[in-house]
Amino acid sequence: METTTILIIDDEKAVLESLAAYLDDCGYRTVTARNGREGLEIFARQGADLVLVDLRMPDVDGIEVLTQVKAVSPATPTIVVSGTGVIEDAVSALHQGAWDFLLKPIQDFSVLAHAVASSLERARLLRENREYQHRLERMVAERTAELEQANVHLHQINERLRGIVETTRALAFCTDVAQFGKLLLEEFAKHMLAAGGSLYMAEKEGLRLIHSLDPGHAGTFIxxxxxxxxxxxxxxxxxxxxxxxxxxRHTDLNSSGWRGYRDGSALVFPLPDESGRMAGVVSLHSKSSPPFMEQDREVGMILASYSREALRAVRASKSLRENERRFRDILDTIQTGIFVVDVASFEILYANPAAAKMFGAPIDAIVGHNCNEALCQRVQDCRSLKLFGRGVDLAERVLRTFDGHEVPVLKSVSRTVLQGRECILESFIDLSEQKHIQAEKAQLERQLRQAQKMEALGTLAGGIAHDFNNILSAVLGYAQLGLRDLADTSHPLHTKLNAIFHAGQRAKDLVAQILAFSRRQEKVRAPLTIGPIIKEVTKMLESSLPAEIMVQSDIRAQRSVLADATEIHQVVMNLCTNAYHAMEGHGGTLDIVLEEVDLDHVGKSLDVDLLPGEYVKMTVSDTGCGISPAIIDRIFEPYFTTKSKAKGTGLGLAVAHGIVKGHLGAISVSSQVGRGTQFSVYLPVVEETETPDLTVPQALPQGTESVLLVDDERVLVEIEQQMLEGLGYHVTGVVGGPAALETFRQSPERFDLVITDLDMPGLSGVQLAEALAGVRSGIPIILCTGFSEGFDKKKGKLLGIRQVLMKPITVE
Incomplete structure (x- = not known):
């Protein structure tokens, strides 16, 4: 296979060498030129399959190169490379015939490879299209020339045999062999006074009867x-x-395939075709006197010779019609829309079905009508006629259909002649599907980027969970110690400490949820009642929202749902936050209603897709600004938001929707602009009830064993030491792994249990466990961590790690 040659013209040596090196590696043959004049000389001398030219060069610039290359070889693809990034340069280059436009520096050479491959492929397709078109035109011209030559030949015969011509003129107008054979046989019989006869045409397997003057006498096939x-x-x-x-008298002749003629005279003529092969035979019979004579044979030979030319014309005409039919079938079946428009009158002479479908009108509503009326609508819009004489190859345009819709198309315009009229041939390729695929690809790329952001967020969440849990360990620990030391439960301080403890528990659950998100783990769900969660959220909102926003709750349902308490808390908070933003600055009322509904009775009237059954319905409504009908169908889409960046990410309602759907429930919304919005959440009821107990246990197991407590946070060592000592244990608290190992080595038999943090600088919990096992094998170890991702539990068990506790750690 011949190697494709690419001429690279650039006045920057580094760019020239890098482009040539890359394209050489791609398998192309490159020829380089340091300026436009040198490049034009090379192109004139040896040509190229593609020209890659810089736009800005001294002396002869890229535009001049484009102009001269196009003048010499319009079919040669040219790609312009420019470092200016000015849109006028791109437009000017494309107007001068550039096939593509790239910006320097080219960061991704795959873009260059794609542009080169696309241009070469486009040039190949255009070249094949032109060759195919020229071949078809040549075939039509040859057939037409042959037909004209046959007519001339027939005319000469008509001049010599005026009498015969007058009677056989219709032969030239026969449209098929059957018509031709019938007329020819009848003319033979008329000129030779034959009483009977038959005409056979040769086929692959034998002679086929075309016509008989005495039907039933001759066989239909020999x-x-x-x-x-x-x-x-x-x-x-x-x-x-x-x-x-x-x-x-000719008893020596055998029958030709049927019983034949028994008396009278006979004349049988061969009918050769233009190549000399036998196309058929004509058999004539006469019972009259005188019989057929030599003169009859001579006249018949002339007539047979004439008929040979007529038969050839008939077959050529038939072949031409078949070619035209095949060509029209191709035009009628291809998906490319094609129009042929008369340049002088603007009349549309032809439109194929694809074009009619593209324009949204039947063919008869297009063909015969004025181009301006049917297609362009205004004379100044008729870009095809403006481009007449220059031609357009595969240019993207917007086509306006009969009903006013716009369709993106790839358009080509060329000149042609139809029925002696100068015309333009326009072809359109519908790019709607391609544009749709490109839009979907862009959407998928956006979703991928968002997914990568979420993945990064998950990694970040896992990374900071340890620090959060250390902080919460201190908050929960001191709250519990304070509650233990304060015996009087009626004391105001006891209520405040209890509130701190409950808030810490909620924060603990939220961190656990963040960890589950970062690990992509399924939540553990249990039966619970939603009422206490709503009361907690209501109490928090009353203390945090502005005074002009009134928060009301009405809890009528006590039955349980199978759910994760933290996720339900998040749903309630997200819906309430959304309601607050809708009323911010104007005030209003936020209502939360919890009730039980039976969808067997009311489900048909609800705009939710749920199975019949009993559900707990939570309604969160506000009297805020409402949601426009134009966007209400999109509010549950991820990252869709009408809020500023400081107030919303577009994830709140999407997360709430995902949580509810994950609980086999449904969420619906109704809104009136200026009057408010109402969200309804449906969760299926379960029979078992189990409400999380948020109270502090009063009685815990006691012990007297000796414990070595290790953590890199001194405050956590102090809190956990007080907790364990409060339960009766003898605790030695040590900060850091190296200090703990040294303490254990001094008296390894002194300790009954080691409790150590996992993530510590210098010596991690696993490393400490391994070192302790080397000093005293079998020592029980409890590992504490705020984030256990990546911890090898099997290896830990071999080192004596009996349990893994997740921070924050409470007394329980």
């Missing part, structure tokens, strides 16, 4: 090989006519 010694066999072999003046 198979090859013909009977030996028959008249037909002799005529087909010798290609000469046979005259039998008296049939009854």
């Amino acid at each position: 198979p090859f090989p013909l009977p030996r010694g028959s008249v037909f066999e002799q005529v087909m072999a010798d290609k000469q006519p046979v005259l039998i003046k008296e049939i009854s």
Whole structure:
């Protein structure tokens, strides 16, 4: 296969060398030029399959190169590379015939490879299209020339045989072989006074009867090989006519395939085609006197010769019609829309079905009408006629259909002649599907980027969970110690400490949820009642929202749902936050209603897709600004928001929707602009009830064993030491792994249990456990961590790690 040659023209040596090196590696043959003049000389001398030219060069610039290359070889693809990034340069280059436009520096050479491959492929398709079109035009011209030559030949015969021509003129107008054979046989019989006769045409397997003057006498088909010694066999072999003046005397002739004629005279003529092959035979019979004579044979030979030319014309005409039909079938079936428009009158002479479909109108509403009325609508819009004489190859345009819609198309315009009229041929390729695929690809790329952001967020969440849990350990620990030391439960301080403890528990659950998110783990759900969660959220909102926003709750349902308490808390908070933002600055009322509904009775009237059954319905409504009907169908889409960046990410309602759907429930919304919005959440009821107990246990197991407590946070060592000592244990608290290992080495038999943090600088919990096992094997170890991702539990078990506790750690 011949290597594709690419001419690279650039006045920057580094760019020239890098482009040539890359394209050489791609398998192309490159020729380089340091300026436009040198490049034009090379192109004039040896040509190129593609020209890659810099736009800005001294002396002869890229525009001049484009102009001269296009003038010499319009079919050669050209790609312009420019470092200016000015849109006028791109427009100017494309107007001068550039096939593509790239910006320097080219960061991703795959873009260059794609542009080169696309341009070469486009050039190949255009070249093949032109060759195919030229081939078709040449075939039509040859067939037309042959037809004209046959007519001339027939005219000459008509001049010599004026009488015969007058009677056989219709032969030239026959449209098929059957019509031609009938007319020819009748003309033979008329000029030679034959009483009977038949005409056979040769096929692959034998002779087929086309017409008979005495039907029923001749056989319809005579198979090859013909009977030996028959008249037909002799005529087909010798290609000469046979005259039998008296049939009854020629007893040496065999039948040609049927019982034949028994008396009278006979004339049998060969009908050769233009190549000399036998196309058929004509058999004539006469019972009258005188019989057929030599003169009849001579006249018949002339008529047979004439008929040969007529038969050839008939077959050529048939072949031409078949070619035209095939070509029209191609045009009628391809998906490319095609119009042929008369340049002088703007009349549309032809439109294929694809074009009619593209324009949204039947063909008869297009063909015969004025181009301006049917297509362009205004004379100044007729870009095809403006481009007439220059041609357009695969340019993207917007096509306006009959009903006003716009369709993106790839358009080509070329000149042609139809029925002697100068015309333009326009072809359109519908790019709607391609544009749709490109839009979907862009959407998928956006979703991928968002997914990568979420993945990064998950990684970040896991990374900071340890620090959060250390902080919460201190908050929960001191709250519990304070509650333990404060015996009087009626003391105001006891209520405040209890509130701190509950808030810490909620924060603990939220961190656990963040960890589950970062690990992509399924939540553990249990039966619970939603009422306490709503009360907690309501109490928090009353203390945090502005005074002009009134928060009301009405809890009528006590039945349980199978759910994760933290996720339900998040749903309630997200909906309430959304309601607050809708009323911010104006005030209003936020209502939360919890009730039980039976969808067996009311489900048909609800705009939710749920199975019949009993559900707990939570309604969160506000009297805020409401949601426009134009966007209400999109509010549950991820990252869709109408809020500023400081107030919303577009995830709140999407997360709430995902949580509810994950609980086999549904969420619906109704809104009126200026009056408010109402969200309804449906969760299926379960029979078992189990409400999380948020109270501090009063009685815990006691012990007297000796414990080595290790953490890199001194405050956590102090809190956990007080907790364990409060339960009766003897605790030695040590900060850091190296200090703990040294303490254990001094008296390894002193300790019954080691409790250590996992993530510590210097010596991690696992490393400490391994070192302790080397000093005293079998020592029980409890590992504490705020984030256990990546911890090898099997290895930990071998080191004596009996339990793993997740921070924050409470007394329980």
